[in-house]
Amino acid sequence: MIPKSHPRYHSLVAREELIKHFETGVVARAGLIAHGRGEAFDYLIGEKTTEPALRAIRAAACALLLAERPVISVNGNAAALAGEWIIKLAETVNAKIEVNLFYRTKEREKAIESLLKSLGAKEVLGVDERFQATIPELMSERRRVDSRGILMADVVLVPLEDGDRTEALRRMGKTVIAIDLNPLSRTAQAASITIVDNIVRAMPKLVEEASRLKHTPKDELRSILSSYDNSAVLSEVLEYMANRLKKLAEEALKARVKQ
Numbered sequence: 001m002i003p004k005s006h007p008r009y010h011s012l013v014a015r016e017e018l019i020k021h022f023e024t025g026v027v028a029r030a031g032l033i034a035h036g037r038g039e040a041f042d043y044l045i046g047e048k049t050t051e052p053a054l055r056a057i058r059a060a061a062c063a064l065l066l067a068e069r070p071v072i073s074v075n076g077n078a079a080a081l082a083g084e085w086i087i088k089l090a091e092t093v094n095a096k097i098e099v100n101l102f103y104r105t106k107e108r109e110k111a112i113e114s115l116l117k118s119l120g121a122k123e124v125l126g127v128d129e130r131f132q133a134t135i136p137e138l139m140s141e142r143r144r145v146d147s148r149g150i151l152m153a154d155v156v157l158v159p160l161e162d163g164d165r166t167e168a169l170r171r172m173g174k175t176v177i178a179i180d181l182n183p184l185s186r187t188a189q190a191a192s193i194t195i196v197d198n199i200v201r202a203m204p205k206l207v208e209e210a211s212r213l214k215h216t217p218k219d220e221l222r223s224i225l226s227s228y229d230n231s232a233v234l235s236e237v238l239e240y241m242a243n244r245l246k247k248l249a250e251e252a253l254k255a256r257v258k259q
Contacts, residue, residue, distance in 0.1 A: 002016070010200070011039065011042075011047070014035070014081055014200055015035070017080050017081060018031065018032055018035055018077065018080055018081070019032075020080075021076065021079070021080035021115070024111055024115075025107055025108055025111040026076045026079055026080050026108065026111045026112050026115055027076040027077055027080050028076055028101075028102075028103040028108065029103075030102075030103060031075070031076050031077045031103075034077065034160065035077060037182070038160075038180075038181040038182070038198070039181075041181035041182050041183075042181050042198050044241045044244065044245065045181075045196070045197075045237070045240065045241060045244070046244060047198070048201075049197050049201050049202070049205060050196070050197070050237065050240055051236075052196065052233045052234075052236040052237050052240065053195055053196050053197040053202065053237070054205070055228065055233060056193055056194060056195040056196070056228075056230070056233050057195055057197075057202065057205050057206050057209050058209055058213075058224060058228075059193050059224065059225055059228035060157070060177045060193045060195060060206060060209075061093075061206060061209040061210040061212075061213050062213065062221040062222075062224045062225040062228075063155050063175050063177060063192070063193060063225055064089075064093040064095060064155055064157065064177070064210060065093055065210060065213060065214060065216075065221055066155075066218060066221050066222065066225065067093070067095075067153075067154050067155035067175070068154055069096075069152055069153045069154050069155075070093055070094070070095035070096070070153065070154070070155045070156075070157070071095055071096045071097075071098050071125075071149045071150050071153040071155070071156050071157070072086055072089060072090055072095050072096070072097050072098070072156075072157045072159075073098055073100045073150060073156055073157065073158045073159075074086060074097055074098065074099050074100070074112065074116070074159075075099075075100065075101055075102070075112075075159075075160055076101070076108065076112060077160045077199075078159045078160050078199060079099075079112045079115050079116055080115070081199055081200055082159065082199050082200060082203040083115055083116055083119045084119050084120075085203035085204055085206075085207055086116070086159075086203065087116065087119055087120050087121050088207045089157075089203065089206060089207045089210060090121070092207055092210045092211055092214065093210050093214075095157070096123070096125055096148070096149050096153075097116060097121055097123070097124050097125065098124070098125040098126040098145070098146050098149040098150050099112050099113060099116075099124060099125070099126035099127055100126055100142055100144075100145060100150065100165075101141060101142070102140055102141055102142050102162055103141070104141035104142075104144065109126065109127045110127060112124075113127045125146040125148055125149040126145065126146045126149065126150075128146070131146050131147045131148055132144055132145075132146070132147070133145050133146065133147040133151045135150075135151075135165065135168050135169070135172070136168070136172075137168060137171070138164060138165060138168045140162075140164060140165070142162065142164065142165040143165075143168075150169075153174060154174060154175065155174065155175040155176075155177065156169055156174050156175070156176050156177070157177045157179075158176055158177065158178050158179075158187070158191070159178070159179040159199050159202075159203070160179065160180070160199060162186075162187060163185060163186025163187045163189075163190060164186075166178060166186065166187045166190045166191055167186065167190045170190055170191075170192070175192045175193070176190070176191045176192050176193075177191065177192065177193045177194075177195070178191035178193070178194045178195065179194075179195045179197065179199050179202050179203075180194060180195070180196060181196060181197065181198060182196075183196045183234045183237045183238055183241075184238075188234060189234070191230065192230060193228065193230055194230055194233065194234060196233075196234070196237045
């Protein structure tokens with residue numbers, strides 16, 4: 001039992017969820033490594049949602065609400081850490097949910113489908129071979145998509161994604177929304193909208209923002225979206241990280257001088 005008074009309570013809870021779902025087959029071994037890498041970047045932003053991330057969340061909500069065929073792509077880590085919020089977002093913006101994996105096995109697909117359905121998902125695409133299609137010019141297992149979902153989507157949310165597929169989806173003309181704690185990753189750099197935040201904070205905020213904007217006139221949503229600049233947002237995030245590290249270094253130096 002992790003005491004709620006522990007200063008890293010939420011982080012430890014997330015780790016335990018990943019370990020639990022690694023044992024159930026939802027999370028790949030490499031997913032544990034990926035989570036640790038993300039946590040390192042979370043330290044750099046102070047484990048909080050920054051102002052640039054909030055602007056990206058707002059733009060993402062607009063893009064999903066304006067989409068004709070939105071799809072939320074789900075891997076093991078996303079299902080384990082934010083499955084309930086993925087389902088809430090899908091209901092809010094009328095999006096389909098599709099399992100898409102780099103470390104793909106039938107067992108993992110079924111395990112993720114089972115988890116999502118246990119949380120309330122009515123339909124989970126990407127597990128029925130009858131509807132399997134292929135993303136052109138992509139060699140990894142992520143090239144296998146559902147013909148009813150990602151293949152036909154105009155907007156794809158790719159939380160915890162890899163760069164190859166983000167680039168491929170952009171070449172196909174799709175709007176790609178990424179949630180990635182590393183602003184320097186290919187995913188972050190290639191996406192149309194990059195939310196540099198922890199998925200466990202970003203997804204509830206995205207659901208909240210989509211719910212708030214749901215009945216906003218489409219012209220207003222388009223105006224918000226057209227004014228969004230992903231390159232500027234990524235630049236601001238990097239500047240935020242650099243300034244925060246500088247401040248921490250100065251504070252550490254002052255503390256050392258006082259000793």
